[in-house]
Amino acid sequence: MTHPSPSSSQPLRVGVVGLGYAGTTHLTSFLGIPGVEVVALAGKETDRLASLGAAHQIPHLVEDWQDLVALPDVDVVSVATPNVLHAPVSLAALRAGKHVFCEKPLALTAAEAREMVDASRSANRVLEVAFNYRRRADVRFARSYIETEGIGRIYHARASWKRRAGIPGLRSWFTSPTLAGGGALIDLGPHVLDSLLYLMGEPRVVAVSAVTHGELGRAGYGAMNRQEQMASDTGLFEVEDLASALLRLEDGSSVAFEISWAGHTVDDEDISIELLGVDAGIRLFVPRYKTDDTLRIYRDQAGVNLTIAPEVHVAGSEHPTVIAEFVDIVRSGDWSGHHGEFALHRTEVLDACYRSAAEGREVVL
Ligand SMILES: NC(=O)c1ccc[n+]([C@@H]2O[C@H](COP(=O)([O-])OP(=O)(O)OC[C@H]3O[C@@H](n4cnc5c(N)ncnc54)[C@H](O)[C@@H]3O)[C@@H](O)[C@H]2O)c1
Incomplete structure (x- = not known):
């Protein structure tokens, strides 16, 4: 099933959760793609949150992932948190109609991973994992x-x-x-x-x-x-x-x-x-x-x-490549086969x- 893709005049708006190595790599990779805007950042390290926010003019800076997922002007949630949060953040984001780019491992258990794939399919949103x-x-x-x-x-x-x-x-x-x-x-x-x-x-x-x-x-x-x-x-x-x-x-x-x-x-x-x-x-x-x-x-x-x-x-680092491929998939509007299926089998x-x-x-x- 294909979906209308955001046109080049419509930026894809991304929120990144996590400010560590992975989160920073996601942030810079998304920022390097034309037509993509990072509009929100979440993380517990308040100084780093403020400095990254100022350096990249990011309008929404929040400490808790829940506040980022609740933002209506976010199209994509990028998950770069400790593993335990991959499933809760991704599930909430998918259920709120966002596309999700998640760090590896997809989840802690196969049961959690299955729930994520099911949520991605029923919300009809992309779920991709950072297999860089x-x-x-x-x-x-x-x-x-x-x-x-x-x-x-x-x-x-x-x-x-x-x-x-x-x-x-x-x-x-x-x-x-x-x-x-x-x-x-x-x-x-x-x-x-x-x-x-x-x-x-x-x-x-x-x-x-x-x-x-x-x-x-x-x-x-x-x-x-x-x-x-x-x-x-x-x-x-x-x-x-x-x-x-x-x-x-x-x-x-x-x-x-x-x-x-x-x-x-x-x-x-x-x-x-x-x-x-x-x-x-x-x-x-x-x-x-x-x-x-x-x-x-x-x-x-x-x-x-x-x-x-x-x-x-x-x-x-191949994060820029895998993130550019993710953005292409979201923009293509053809999301079949991009609901985390490969990552699910690895988690199993x-x-x-x-x-x-x-x-x-x-x-x-
Ligand atoms: N693909 C790769 O090559 C690669 C490389 C490194 C790490 N990773 C993965 O990336 C993930 C993060 O790793 P890291 O090394 O960046 O970890 P990290 O500990 O450096 O960073 C984790 C971030 O999550 C934030 N966080 C924690 N709880 C939060 C909450 N409730 N709300 C908002 N933010 C919260 C922390 O504030 C921190 O900024 C892990 O799953 C790891 O496996 C992948």
């Missing part, structure tokens, strides 16, 4: 290589995001089960899973068997900020710093999936996705957010190993991983 990593040029190149050249049936993949000492705040909302919904898995897992499923052509995950550990965080080790590590006590860390899972996919293929914030291991941080196809393999390896030389393609040519190193340069998989780890058994989706 899939917009990296190397990930996009790998996808287009698979589509055009082919690597044969992908029978197994290995996907991970690993850090040596990368717990983002031992006492912040990131390590609170109620505010974050989990630890490393719900924080970094959505990006890895999203890029992986995108590369594989959106197969459904049908079963997961997962384990989680929180050894290093519980011992007060592994914070991104070493000062914090010195100050921390044991016993305050209630989420996992490592999760490992075997995912079974509907086509019989499998994925070894591992996410960790901390571990006594070599590299400081790396993201890795290896796709093993029957005709060729692809490996994306991104140590420390590297932007060049991150991709290899492996084939056999006449009995000789052929390694291809595509020269692809990644821009850096992560939710199933947590259940599997808690119950010590494979969980069928």
Whole structure:
């Protein structure tokens, strides 16, 4: 179903909730798009709220998200809050007739995520999630290589995001089960899973068997900020710093999936996705957010190993790209397939991983 799109003479009016890294990135990304106005900003840090508001001449500055969602002259609500607020803010915004651009993870649980997708469909408004990593040029190149050249049936993949000492705040909302919904898995897992499923052509995950550990965080080790590590006590860390899972996919293929914030291991941080196809393999390896030389393609040519190193340069943060795509979708008036469906499946998989780890058994989706 298509809808009248706002004409270029009608600005799209955005309200951003959250003033941290994500909120600021949303703000600057929306401000960079012609015909988009940021008319409202919400957040608890009053000084930062005032200074961002003044710097960008934002008329409505509020501390509570409810006051932003209630504004009639806001068309889009951009959600960049702690995870626990993603569902309540998005649901209220959708029910008030706004389009929603939400940070990852879509929600804390699959049940919440389903409610959000249902609300987006019944309000007939767009619900998109900030899956910026899939917009990296190397990930996009790998996808287009698979589509055009082919690597044969992908029978197994290995996907991970690993850090040596990368717990983002031992006492912040990131390590609170109620505010974050989990630890490393719900924080970094959505990006890895999203890029992986995108590369594989959106197969459904049908079963997961997962384990989680929180050894290093519980011992007060592994914070991104070493000062914090010195100050921390044991016993305050209630989420996992490592999760490992075997995912079974509907086509019989499998994925070894591992996410960790901390571990006594070599590299400081790396993201890795290896796709093993029957005709060729692809490996994306991104140590420390590297932007060049991150991709290899492996084939056999006449009995000789052929390694291809595509020269692809990644821009850096891909938030401006994913937000520009979101604005295009809203303006297109064709919102079918943009009600958070992809994000829902990712949330279902992560939710199933947590259940599997808690119950010590494979969980069928
Ligand atoms: N896509 C990415 O690459 C990426 C990167 C970083 C963070 N994130 C996600 O973005 C979200 C925010 O992360 P962050 O690092 O910016 O967090 P943060 O803690 O720095 O910022 C959270 C913001 O939410 C605001 N907030 C909290 N409660 C509120 C309320 N009741 N009303 C209004 N505002 C409220 C806070 O005032 C703060 O400004 C998280 O879900 C995180 O997972 C995504």
